[in-house]
Amino acid sequence: MTGESQLREKLRKIEALFVGAGTAGERLAAEAALRRVRARVEELARHDPPIEQQFSLPDQWSRHLFLALCRRYGL
Template sequence: MSEEAVLREKLRKIEALFAGAGTVGERVAAEAALGRVQARLAELQGRDKTIEMQFSLRDQWSRRLFLALCRRYGLKPYRLYRQRLTTVMLRVPQAFVDQVLWPEFQELNGALVQYLNDVTDRVIREEVHRDTSEATEIVHALPSK
């Protein structure tokens, strides 16, 4: 199984976990799982106050994943005029963010970051130089010229 296939399977399992899927059969029924999460969001929107939340996502990969996850659940992420590209705004019930969206994002993002790090290390090691370690830390600064 390729690294990408492993990542895709891991992402499906994480999503199934947050959607409440308990069996392999439920994971296959991804539409049903998504429907459960969307129903939960609708319930929270009816019960809890929708608030405007601001998220700062450091890198483009995390931001793109977060945007896709929001859109998957029917949310409409946006950015206010003159806000940084790293900022994502969202109108959503706090409980949905705390119980579903943010924990799922953290799990998915952890898997994605690990995959991207592994691929980057492998490509650099195979195509540029085999030593992909960080720079050596020295105690004293070198004397200036």
């Protein structure tokens, strides 16, 4: 795994902890960890410019789903 993919995997795990937090302290700790990992991902993104992609989607529903996923993952 590359550094960015490791951070993204860690981010997914922390998001799961945040959602499933049982106490306010767990939630605050997960939120702080999310901020740190997101900052690191943004730092990596600045050093490694994004690659432009083009997608062809057959119908309106596919476009809506694709856009929702892009928004969800900050793409």
